[in-house]
Amino acid sequence: MNYTFQFGEVLKHSPELMRASLTTLEIAFAAFWGGCLLGIAGAMGKVYGNKAVVLVVRIYVGFFTNTPSLIQIFVLFYALPDYGIMMSPLTASIIGLTLNAGAYLTEIMRAGVISVRRNEMEAAEALGMSGLQSFWYVILPHIARTIYAPLSNMFIWLVLGSSIAGLFGVSELTGTAIDIGASTFRTIEVFLIAGGIYVMLTVVASVTLYLVGLWCFRVRARIF
Amino acid sequence: MAALLAELPRLFTYYNIVFLLTSAGVTLALTVAGCVVGLAAGFVVAAMRRTRAAWLLPVRLVLILFAELFRRIPFIVTLFLVFFISQGAGYNLPLFVIALVAVCIIASAYLAEVFRAGFSSVPRLQIEAAEAMNFSAARILFSVIVPQAWRVVLPAAVAFMVSLVKDTALASQLGVIELTFAGKVLVTRGYSSLLVYGVVLVGYYLMSYPLGRFGAYLERRLSGRGHRPALPEPGAA
Numbered sequence: 001m002n003y004t005f006q007f008g009e010v011l012k013h014s015p016e017l018m019r020a021s022l023t024t025l026e027i028a029f030a031a032f033w034g035g036c037l038l039g040i041a042g043a044m045g046k047v048y049g050n051k052a053v054v055l056v057v058r059i060y061v062g063f064f065t066n067t068p069s070l071i072q073i074f075v076l077f078y079a080l081p082d083y084g085i086m087m088s089p090l091t092a093s094i095i096g097l098t099l100n101a102g103a104y105l106t107e108i109m110r111a112g113v114i115s116v117r118r119n120e121m122e123a124a125e126a127l128g129m130s131g132l133q134s135f136w137y138v139i140l141p142h143i144a145r146t147i148y149a150p151l152s153n154m155f156i157w158l159v160l161g162s163s164i165a166g167l168f169g170v171s172e173l174t175g176t177a178i179d180i181g182a183s184t185f186r187t188i189e190v191f192l193i194a195g196g197i198y199v200m201l202t203v204v205a206s207v208t209l210y211l212v213g214l215w216c217f218r219v220r221a222r223i224f
Numbered sequence: 225m226a227a228l229l230a231e232l233p234r235l236f237t238y239y240n241i242v243f244l245l246t247s248a249g250v251t252l253a254l255t256v257a258g259c260v261v262g263l264a265a266g267f268v269v270a271a272m273r274r275t276r277a278a279w280l281l282p283v284r285l286v287l288i289l290f291a292e293l294f295r296r297i298p299f300i301v302t303l304f305l306v307f308f309i310s311q312g313a314g315y316n317l318p319l320f321v322i323a324l325v326a327v328c329i330i331a332s333a334y335l336a337e338v339f340r341a342g343f344s345s346v347p348r349l350q351i352e353a354a355e356a357m358n359f360s361a362a363r364i365l366f367s368v369i370v371p372q373a374w375r376v377v378l379p380a381a382v383a384f385m386v387s388l389v390k391d392t393a394l395a396s397q398l399g400v401i402e403l404t405f406a407g408k409v410l411v412t413r414g415y416s417s418l419l420v421y422g423v424v425l426v427g428y429y430l431m432s433y434p435l436g437r438f439g440a441y442l443e444r445r446l447s448g449r450g451h452r453p454a455l456p457e458p459g460a461a
Binding site for chain 2: 078104153188
């Protein structure tokens, strides 16, 4: 292999890469919180809804967990304009990732909802706990123990999954790496650096989530 | 809607069907090859992580780094890296081989984690008991750990396989002619994009859903009573 690495060419573009990492995190955050809302709605529908609602949620979850997110965004971005619905690449990828995350989060939230048992609520009431107290001391610890680890996994997955947006021309980390590679021809270097940034982002996210879980919810999430 | 239905017979000509089916075959080939290699390599990585010998430290370090790093890099970046590094090294590999290598890399990294979780599900006391009886490390692995761990490993491995079916869609960005790429080609030929991508989505669903059900069945079957079903894992990205 007689390839000379020239990281200098790529490092000149480091401000762009920094900005792109922020965009990556923004996409991940947007899709995560949107997905959480969808997930809570879906879980409530699945646990408390009537048959029709349950069926709709099942179809939604089944469809989005069994098909590639890439093609879901293809449909949003390339097929919907035929019907007069135009959106920017960023919007399309955030909507696509949100719908995708919402499907997984529905199952996660459902597990959280059913982890609280009626007896325990009654016990809390018998002890004279107020609504807020029973939420804080009875419901939250249960839900947190069940869903905190999958939730943090989901966030990490979204940080990595937001790379799909780069394929539609969004300048997040992967998209920017593709652009820099095209202008400098230093493709190996730029993707090595982009990969390194992804590793850093996810490690920082994992450590943060671990600490938040430990301090706020008394849950020990896994870092590695 | 009516226009889409009217277009269906025009899309499903003999050659288009053959094209879609062969490209779905490529998707399946990538998935199955990735799983076979990933299971073997993942087992080796997880088994090596358990060793304690000092002279194996460098090997252990490299394998741990491999498994941890590739689970923290998006699949598309891995794919591009394999592509550009193989080009830079002067190998002119076919695109399918490049996608295959990338799929095998991430499958090994993720399945190593699946195996590790399975291995650590075996109670410590049993391993200590085996050590007290002077079992060798290999004997502990194969007669104590593996017979119990596979119940945990198998459903999780199938769940990962489901996510791998979907991840191979990214190989289309390199130009590998698999199901997603077939969809792009058909759209370029002038078929309605909603219809074509709808068909492609159904194709993925047909490959992924039965596999997912099989995984859920295995899990119910292999785990004892009172077991809560695992949450769906998004897998690699």
